[in-house]
Amino acid sequence: MYLLNSSVRLFALSTTFMAAACVAAEKEPWQLAQETEVWEPVPAQVSFNKAGVPSDAIVLFDGSGLEAWESAKDSSAGPWNIKGDVLETNPKTGDIRTRQDFCDVQLHIEWQAPPEDLMEGPEGQGRGNSGVFFQERYEVQVLDSHGGETYPNGQAGSIYKQHIPLVNATKPLTQWNVYDIIYRAPRFDESGDLVSPAFVTVLHNGVLVQNHAEIQGPTSWIGHPPYEAHGCAPLRLQDHGNPTKFKNIWVREL
Template sequence: MKRTLFAAVTLAASVIALPTTAAEKEPWQQAQETEVWEPVPTKVSVDDAGVPSDAIVLFGGSDLSAWESANDGSSAPWKVEGDVMVAAPKSGDIRTKQEFCDIQLHIEWQPPAEKDMEGPEGQGRGNSGVFFQERYEVQVLDSFGGETYPNGQAASVYKQHIPLVNATKPLDEWNVYDIIYKAPRFSDAGQLESPAYITVLHNGVLVQNHVEVQGPTAWIGHPPYEPHGCAPLRLQDHGNPSRFRNIWVREL
């Protein structure tokens, strides 16, 4: 009995004499255990026009040197009026000379005056589009005054995702898209490993929240993904003199 009591007292004393490791450290030492010091983010500044210092400016208001015809790779057939890029109707789409995968895109757009629209209603009201990797479209359209099918209105992922709300401004005002685009991934064998995803802020309002792109944009049907690499950004000529300005991207 005495030996058992002695063992119990000895064990209790050893527990008291051996505090936990955490108790041995000061709070600031414990806090250091969850501090991560690398990598250190690169510093990025933003100029008076709101363009980040690490952005690639695709149209700053002076020329179309970053663009080419999507038909044959010749000089971009659209026009520059003041500091605005204007689609030349029936001239064809234009695309960037540079290819991209994951990007942050800023683009400002304005439909033409009502008299210059392709049609008075629906898809004729200042129709254009922003195509990522020349395949996946975010719609450009006057959805302030006109009506159309919701998965084809402004800020829709065309024929795939309806915007959460309609944030379109009137014809005489500029619309702004800030878009985060994540490109699809394919295996070496050409199998889809991860689809594309798109997040859209339209005039500062979240309207597409990391939605899954279901495949290339099509007017009819739903074509499947086909393997591809990085590719240009493309702007659509849909027969309307749509207007664009302040276009830049950040590679992610």
């Protein structure tokens, strides 16, 4: 009886496969192709303005004002200078930060180091030093690295003191540099323990210099402090005492 039932089941299964094969053979190629087409959800359409800013972006600076920014010292109006469509650090006045908090983002920012005669020296960290901080903690370095030498994990495109850029894509002093950065914020559990670190991908002048690099903790000049639980927080631009310039800053929340 068991063998008979097994034979019946095998026969039924074989018949099912044969029937399915026949049905497939009867379909046209375009019908088979349709079976793997996915029609929903439909991605939202993004358009671009004359400056190339996508329609779903938050414009942080386009030359019209510093309403999106404040002093990192006391939350007063941003103390940096606007010259045309360019934002320039006002040395010794302190960092500025966005009034809005962010977590995961795509950031576009253009920057230019100052002329040679306004730098602190021919070498090292005084060549237009600044930085882009995500959640006010994690820095992508801004520095003229086309000229003077410095430690590679502190040059332009580095995750400061953590990751050396894959290549040096810095343009000469008279030219503008462009960062397009994808940032994924760290995750913490309800107890404040780290679940997933932050990650950053950096395109410098269209060249990949950080490829989903794992951020090891908050940026520090000395040592390597551990992660501490936090939520979304502002983007921050550093005043390192050099007259570094920025323009065309926008961000997309991810």
